[in-house]
Amino acid sequence: MSAGALGSELLSEVKEERLDELLHSLRALNAPEDQYSFGIPALDDLISIFHPSKPTRQIVQQHPKTWAPNPHHNPPAPKPPPELRLPVIELAGATACSGKTQLLYHITATTLLPTHHPRSNIPIPNTEAAVLLFDLSSTFSILRLHDTMHACVAASHRQAGTPLQDPLALITTALQHLHIYRPHSLPSLLSALSAAEPYLLSTPRAHLSSARPLGLIALSNLTAFFWPARLEAEELALDTDPTSTSQTHFLTQHRALVTSLRALQHTFSCPILATTNTLSPPVPIPEGIKLRPHMPPAWTNFVTVKLVLQREMVPKFRPEISAEEAEKERGMRGEAVRKKGWRVGVDWWGAERWRESEREGVRGWRGLRFWVGGEGVSFGN
Numbered sequence: 001m002s003a004g005a006l007g008s009e010l011l012s013e014v015k016e017e018r019l020d021e022l023l024h025s026l027r028a029l030n031a032p033e034d035q036y037s038f039g040i041p042a043l044d045d046l047i048s049i050f051h052p053s054k055p056t057r058q059i060v061q062q063h064p065k066t067w068a069p070n071p072h073h074n075p076p077a078p079k080p081p082p083e084l085r086l087p088v089i090e091l092a093g094a095t096a097c098s099g100k101t102q103l104l105y106h107i108t109a110t111t112l113l114p115t116h117h118p119r120s121n122i123p124i125p126n127t128e129a130a131v132l133l134f135d136l137s138s139t140f141s142i143l144r145l146h147d148t149m150h151a152c153v154a155a156s157h158r159q160a161g162t163p164l165q166d167p168l169a170l171i172t173t174a175l176q177h178l179h180i181y182r183p184h185s186l187p188s189l190l191s192a193l194s195a196a197e198p199y200l201l202s203t204p205r206a207h208l209s210s211a212r213p214l215g216l217i218a219l220s221n222l223t224a225f226f227w228p229a230r231l232e233a234e235e236l237a238l239d240t241d242p243t244s245t246s247q248t249h250f251l252t253q254h255r256a257l258v259t260s261l262r263a264l265q266h267t268f269s270c271p272i273l274a275t276t277n278t279l280s281p282p283v284p285i286p287e288g289i290k291l292r293p294h295m296p297p298a299w300t301n302f303v304t305v306k307l308v309l310q311r312e313m314v315p316k317f318r319p320e321i322s323a324e325e326a327e328k329e330r331g332m333r334g335e336a337v338r339k340k341g342w343r344v345g346v347d348w349w350g351a352e353r354w355r356e357s358e359r360e361g362v363r364g365w366r367g368l369r370f371w372v373g374g375e376g377v378s379f380g381n
Helices: 003-012 019-029 041-050 100-112 142-160 167-175 186-200 222-240 246-268 297-302 323-328 330-339 356-363
Strands: 088-093 130-135 178-181 214-220 272-277 283-285 288-290 305-311 342-346 368-373 376-380
Touching (some): 088 100, 100 130, 100 142, 100 368, 142 376, 186 222, 186 246, 214 246, 323 330
Antiparallel strands (some): 283 288
16 A cells, blocks of 8 residues: 555544534533532432433553555544533423522522632532523513522521621622623524624623633523514515415524524533423323423424423312301411422423433432522422
């Protein structure tokens, strides 16, 4: 074999990769085991079903071997590595006051807060990262987030048995790493997503989060633009071509939304959390519940797991109860309502796309419940 043929054969075995792909692979390889931890054990267990810990790196021993040229040998082209799947979680509210927004506040708070109190060095089960939040309905309350963060810090000090020291400074510093966009339409959201990456990767003087990783991309009330986008698509179809279908433009916009989110998530390697409203009630099935989606397929196929949140209900008064009896039972009923919390279940719609190991894992998941009180959010099963 000539030197040129030998060089061509050796060159064909060399894997080519862009610099951004190499850096992304290195970051995934050296990521901590709890990279996608939300600080809620039951939720972390569920996420680990779809995103198990990375496999232990294997050390390959190099054994000396002789190379014999083979003129008929044509090594296959190297296969590209499989795309790294990152968590995309949808919180769907089956009814009003379903608890999805409260859960979003809690996860945002634990992502922003530091892992240790700077003065007392009390460990806090948080991420100490930045959060990119798209408030699509302009209802996200910083005051409510502040109260949630205060409750998280106070709970950590109670568990440690130490007095709470200067929580305001701690929370104020953490809030500086929350970056909120408030788009007013679906095209505006697409523009905001395009502008987010250059903004976050800009010079440190542009924002204060240059030294922090991006820990969460959150979309509050993703369904806020559903009906306006459909109306806009129908009007556009009538103005341009009466014979065209409005569904095409509507689906194209949501495909662009998913493409932008996937690119942003790939750059920063962080989970996506979105809250949505539903149009139909969940249907009980042997495995759990199913909820018919109304978002376009581009979004439903993008989501890793959809969680359905429901408030635990207290039975109503008996129809034959008198006003006096109802007045007497008011206190006990109020106490029963306060003890009830919110239950989180997995939506089994589209479960045929899951792997068999994922279906078995979800069947064995113990579930999640949480309560909201004066001391913040508490979790259980």
